[in-house]
Amino acid sequence: MSIRIAAVVGARPEFVQVGTLARAFPAYTGRIDPILIHTGQHYDANMSQDFFDRLGLPRPDHTLGVGSGGQGVQTGQMLALLDPLLQELEPDVVIVFGDTNSTLAGALAAAKLHIPVAHVESGLRSFNLRMPEEVNRRLTDHMASILFCPSPNAVANLASEGITDGIHLTGDVMFESLQHTLALVGDGRTVLDSFGLVPGSYALATVHRSENTDDPERLSQIVLGLADVGADGLEVIFPVHPRTRQRLDRGLAASGVRMIDPVGHPEAMALARDAAVVLTDSGGLQKETYWLGTPCVTMRDETEWVETVEAGWNRLAGADRNAILQATRFMTAGNLPERVALYGEGTKVSHAILDALIEDLERMEKAS
Numbered sequence: 499m500s501i502r503i504a505a506v507v508g509a510r511p512e513f514v515q516v517g518t519l520a521r522a523f524p525a526y527t528g529r530i531d532p533i534l535i536h537t538g539q540h541y542d543a544n545m546s547q548d549f550f551d552r553l554g555l556p557r558p559d560h561t562l563g564v565g566s567g568g569q570g571v572q573t574g575q576m577l578a579l580l581d582p583l584l585q586e587l588e589p590d591v592v593i594v595f596g597d598t599n600s601t602l603a604g605a606l607a608a609a610k611l612h613i614p615v616a617h618v619e620s621g622l623r624s625f626n627l628r629m630p631e632e633v634n635r636r637l638t639d640h641m642a643s644i645l646f647c648p649s650p651n652a653v654a655n656l657a658s659e660g661i662t663d664g665i666h667l668t669g670d671v672m673f674e675s676l677q678h679t680l681a682l683v684g685d686g687r688t689v690l691d692s693f694g695l696v697p698g699s700y701a702l703a704t705v706h707r708s709e710n711t712d713d714p715e716r717l718s719q720i721v722l723g724l725a726d727v728g729a730d731g732l733e734v735i736f737p738v739h740p741r742t743r744q745r746l747d748r749g750l751a752a753s754g755v756r757m758i759d760p761v762g763h764p765e766a767m768a769l770a771r772d773a774a775v776v777l778t779d780s781g782g783l784q785k786e787t788y789w790l791g792t793p794c795v796t797m798r799d800e801t802e803w804v805e806t807v808e809a810g811w812n813r814l815a816g817a818d819r820n821a822i823l824q825a826t827r828f829m830t831a832g833n834l835p836e837r838v839a840l841y842g843e844g845t846k847v848s849h850a851i852l853d854a855l856i857e858d859l860e861r862m863e864k865a866s
């Protein structure tokens with residue numbers, strides 16, 4: 499009998515993550531029966547549909563159309579819609595990814611219905627509970643019975659919270675997605691040409707975390723820092739997330755910073771690969787830049803991806819104008835350490851996850 503797996507996704511990084519598993523599904527035909535549920539957290543074409551089309555994702559089997567809202571309202575609306583849907587679908591497991599409101603809602607709806615929860619990208623911690631993502635990932639880990647960790651640090655974080663069962667150290671699904679995306683991008687010249695950019699001559703910037711966008715002082719420091727980088731000689735190209743666009747006082751936009759609409763994942767990877775440096779508050783980009791061999795400056799006070807900092811390819815600059823400029827200068831001065839393989843780089847993480855998932859569910863089934 500095949501195992502019915504309901505995957506709940508809603509935001510950009512989850513589309514990338516589930517894409518890696520979806521491309522492995524055909525190898526498991528007859529053993530698994532996947533169902534894709536899109537909460538609708540991200541809904542603009544360039545935040546959602548474009549990712550499905552370009553990543554070759556199957557169309558969602560169910561779309562909830564929740565849209566935007568306050569943290570609690572958005573999560574609550576997802577719960578209200580997921581509860582009856584999961585009762586109707588009766589999946590053997592609900593799989594969720596990362597740390598968004600869709601992750602928490604998927605896990606909570608399943609846990610309340612006594613459906614096992616599997617969590618991909620488990621065990622990450624920023625130890626900053628003011629971040630909605632930290633709340634989401636902590637709670638999800640405590641509801642999950644199958645946990646896929648990208649690194650030994652993640653396993654240790656879970657152990658320190660008393661979670662020791664059902665853990666699999668598989669590595670991170672995003673390395674595989676990056677390989678897939680790079681194959682789509684080719685040499686990336688079309689992307690760079692379309693923005694009139696020359697490899698190595700620009701910085702790519704992204705800012706969307708609520709801790710940065712919703713605090714005017716932090717956002718102002720970041721934009722001034724980006725302008726300083728621009729004035730220092732590196733053109734800054736800045737695809738602006740809709741949340742950031744709403745908050746950004748246009749008056750802050752300083753010369754040398756080129757604001758553009760959000761770009762698709764292939765374009766983002768082409769831009770990141772050929773950038774002199776990436777300045778970001780994204781979690782995904784901290785890993786992707788590492789794998790691409792592009793130095794990264796993280797505009798946050800802490801990171802969950804501590805290994806990239808320890809490896810010498812990522813620097814925390816907080817939301818401090820001067821620190822952003824200094825970190826950028828340091829990271830672009832050259833002499834970066836030899837890269838080591840991180841987060842399961844080079845292995846088939848998607849297969850490791852699906853194999854472990856099937857094995858655990860069969861064991862649970864026998865035990866019940």
Ligand code: UD1
Pocket residue numbers: 509510511539540541542543545546566567597598599600630631706707708740741744781
């Ligand atoms: C969410 C995740 C974050 C992830 C990010 C990736 C949570 C708590 N955060 O943040 O971890 O890194 O996605 O992008 O789940 N908006 C649009 N169009 C859209 C989507 C959003 O205009 O298609 C605007 C809305 O005004 C919305 C705001 O962006 O209120 C924020 O969107 P939301 O989904 O709440 O959080 P993100 O900042 O995208």
